[in-house]
Amino acid sequence: MLGSSSPLLIDGELVPGSRRFETVNPATEEVLGEAADAVPEEMDRAIAAARRAFDTSGWATDPGLRAHCLRQLSEALTRHSDELRELTVAEVGAPRFLTYGAQLDAPVADLTWFADLAERYEWEHDLGRASPMGMTSDRRVVREPAGVVGAVTPWNFPHQINLAKLGPALAAGNTVVLKPAPETPWCAAALGVVIAEETDIPPGVVNVVTGADHALGAMLSTDPRVDLVSFTGSTATGRAVMRDAAETVKRVFLELGGKSAFIVLDDADLRAACSHAAFAGITHAGQGCAITTRLLVPRARHDEAVEMTATTMAKLGTGDPRDDRTVCGPVISARQRDRIEGYLDLARAEGGAFATGGGRPEGRAKGFWIEPTLVTGLDNTARAAREEIFGPVLVIMPHDGDDDAVRIANDSPYGLSGAVHGGDPDRARAAARRLRTGTVSVNGGVWYGADVPFGGYKQSGIGREMGVAGFEEYLETKAIAEIARTGEGVG
Known part of the structure; x- marks a missing residue:
C-alpha cells in the first residue's frame, strides 16, 4: 500500500509533499523509509480544501452519505489489516497483541458505530409552541456540524486516536485536516491512501498532512478557517493550543496527560x-x-x-x-x-x-x-x-x-x-x-468502547472523545423559532 514512502492527502489527491523525512523502527533503530514532510503552504492548501468542501459540498447535510463512507472506510481498513498490523508494530513499536485491540482492530470496527449513530441521531428536536412576550411561536433545536476540524494526534496509539477523531467528526458532518505526530507518519498516511483510493469520501472532506515540524499543527489552532481543534497530547502543548485558539475564539477539545x-x-x-x-x-x-x-x-x-x-x-x-x-x-x-x-x-x-x-x-x-x-x-x-x-x-x-x-x-x-x-x-x-x-x-472492568465517553477532569483535558458525548463535541446547537400561523398546529 505504501512501499518505501508515504504521501499527503490534500483535496482528494495523494501528493508526495515538498520534502521528505525518515521514519525509524524504535525497536531496532532501522530506517523504515521516508514520509512526506509538508511545508506551511501545503497545510494552507489542506485547510482551504477542507473549508471549501464544508461550505460548498453536500457532505454536511447528508448523514446517509456519511454513514456509507464510514462503513466503506472500516471495511477497506479491515481488508488491509495484515499490512497495517505489520506497519504498526514496526513504526510504533507496539506489541503485536495490542493490534488486535486498541492499536488497530478495535478503532477500525468502531467506525461502524459512528456510521450507525449518524443515521439514528435526532438532528432536530421539537420544543413545541409557546408565547413568550405574547408572540406565539413554534420552536425547535437543530444540531449542525461545527465546520472545519483540525485534528492533531500523538504517536502512542495512532490508529485509535486518528480514528477516534475522524469517526465522530465525519459522522457529525464536519470536514477534517489531520496532522499526526512526526514519529508515526506512515500510520496516518496509510489512512489517507485508503480514503483516497477505496472510499467515496468527497475531495477535501479529509486531508492528511504529515510533517516533522510541530508548527504545522499550530497553524490549525490559529487559522480562522478552522472552526474547532481536537488535540490529544501533553498538557503543556494543550495549553499552547488553548492560547492559540483563543485568538479566533475557536472551540477546542483537549485530551491531555494523566498520572x-x-x-x-x-x-x-x-x-x-x-x-x-x-x-x-x-x-x-x-x-x-x-x-x-x-x-x-x-x-x-x-x-x-x-x-x-x-x-x-x-x-x-x-x-x-x-x-x-x-x-x-x-x-x-x-x-x-x-x-x-x-x-x-x-x-x-x-x-x-x-x-x-x-x-x-x-x-x-x-x-x-x-x-x-x-x-x-x-x-x-x-x-x-x-x-x-x-x-x-x-x-x-x-x-x-x-x-x-x-x-x-x-x-x-x-x-x-x-x-x-x-x-x-x-x-x-x-x-x-x-x-x-x-x-x-x-476489579478489572474494561471501560474502552466506541459507546463509552473518554476524557478527563482537571488538567487531563476538556471535553470527551467517543460515545454520544464525543460525537456531540463536533456539533453546534441552533434554536429556530417561527411565528405560528393562525389555525396551524405545532410542527
Missing part, C-alpha cells in the same frame, strides 16, 4: 491486584495517557505488594514487539528514552529506590529500551509520583485505608483514569465514585 492511580483496598486479593497493576503499568512500555502509574497499597502489606509487583514486572520484562507474548516493547524514540531516564535519576535524587528495573535492559544495543521499573520509597509529593513519565515506570506507595487512598489518588493535577480493586464490590464501587477522574476500572 492515574491504581488503588488496592485491604480486602482485595493482593497477588491478583498487584499482577494486574504490573501488567497494566508496563503495557506498550507505559506509553498511554490513561495507564495507571501510581500503585496505592495497604500500608500493612506494602512490602508484600512490592515483592509481588516487582516479580511480575521482572518476569514480563521487555521483548520484541513482533512477538505475540511481548507486553513491554521499546519506547518511541531516543528522546523519549532520555526523558524517562531523567525521571529515574530524579526518583533516586528524591530518595526513591528500584525494586526492579531502573535502567536499560541488557543485551539490547539497538533500539530505545527501558526496563520495567518499580519505584519505592517516594510519597505523593515527589515529582516522579506527580508528573507524567510516559514510560514503563510504576511508583508504589502505601495508604492508610479507603479515605486515605482516595485522597492520595485525587491529590494530582490530573484526572484521566484510575482503578480500584477490592473484595467487596460495593466498597470498591464506593471508592471509584469518589475518584475525580473521567474513567475508572473496578
Whole structure:
C-alpha cells in the first residue's frame, strides 16, 4: 500500500509533499523509509480544501452519505489489516497483541458505530409552541456540524486516536485536516491512501498532512478557517493550543496527560491486584495517557505488594514487539528514552529506590529500551509520583485505608483514569465514585468502547472523545423559532 514512502492527502489527491523525512523502527533503530514532510503552504492548501468542501459540498447535510463512507472506510481498513498490523508494530513499536485491540482492530470496527449513530441521531428536536412576550411561536433545536476540524494526534496509539477523531467528526458532518505526530507518519498516511483510493469520501472532506515540524499543527489552532481543534497530547502543548485558539475564539477539545492511580483496598486479593497493576503499568512500555502509574497499597502489606509487583514486572520484562507474548516493547524514540531516564535519576535524587528495573535492559544495543521499573520509597509529593513519565515506570506507595487512598489518588493535577480493586464490590464501587477522574476500572472492568465517553477532569483535558458525548463535541446547537400561523398546529 505504501512501499518505501508515504504521501499527503490534500483535496482528494495523494501528493508526495515538498520534502521528505525518515521514519525509524524504535525497536531496532532501522530506517523504515521516508514520509512526506509538508511545508506551511501545503497545510494552507489542506485547510482551504477542507473549508471549501464544508461550505460548498453536500457532505454536511447528508448523514446517509456519511454513514456509507464510514462503513466503506472500516471495511477497506479491515481488508488491509495484515499490512497495517505489520506497519504498526514496526513504526510504533507496539506489541503485536495490542493490534488486535486498541492499536488497530478495535478503532477500525468502531467506525461502524459512528456510521450507525449518524443515521439514528435526532438532528432536530421539537420544543413545541409557546408565547413568550405574547408572540406565539413554534420552536425547535437543530444540531449542525461545527465546520472545519483540525485534528492533531500523538504517536502512542495512532490508529485509535486518528480514528477516534475522524469517526465522530465525519459522522457529525464536519470536514477534517489531520496532522499526526512526526514519529508515526506512515500510520496516518496509510489512512489517507485508503480514503483516497477505496472510499467515496468527497475531495477535501479529509486531508492528511504529515510533517516533522510541530508548527504545522499550530497553524490549525490559529487559522480562522478552522472552526474547532481536537488535540490529544501533553498538557503543556494543550495549553499552547488553548492560547492559540483563543485568538479566533475557536472551540477546542483537549485530551491531555494523566498520572492515574491504581488503588488496592485491604480486602482485595493482593497477588491478583498487584499482577494486574504490573501488567497494566508496563503495557506498550507505559506509553498511554490513561495507564495507571501510581500503585496505592495497604500500608500493612506494602512490602508484600512490592515483592509481588516487582516479580511480575521482572518476569514480563521487555521483548520484541513482533512477538505475540511481548507486553513491554521499546519506547518511541531516543528522546523519549532520555526523558524517562531523567525521571529515574530524579526518583533516586528524591530518595526513591528500584525494586526492579531502573535502567536499560541488557543485551539490547539497538533500539530505545527501558526496563520495567518499580519505584519505592517516594510519597505523593515527589515529582516522579506527580508528573507524567510516559514510560514503563510504576511508583508504589502505601495508604492508610479507603479515605486515605482516595485522597492520595485525587491529590494530582490530573484526572484521566484510575482503578480500584477490592473484595467487596460495593466498597470498591464506593471508592471509584469518589475518584475525580473521567474513567475508572473496578476489579478489572474494561471501560474502552466506541459507546463509552473518554476524557478527563482537571488538567487531563476538556471535553470527551467517543460515545454520544464525543460525537456531540463536533456539533453546534441552533434554536429556530417561527411565528405560528393562525389555525396551524405545532410542527
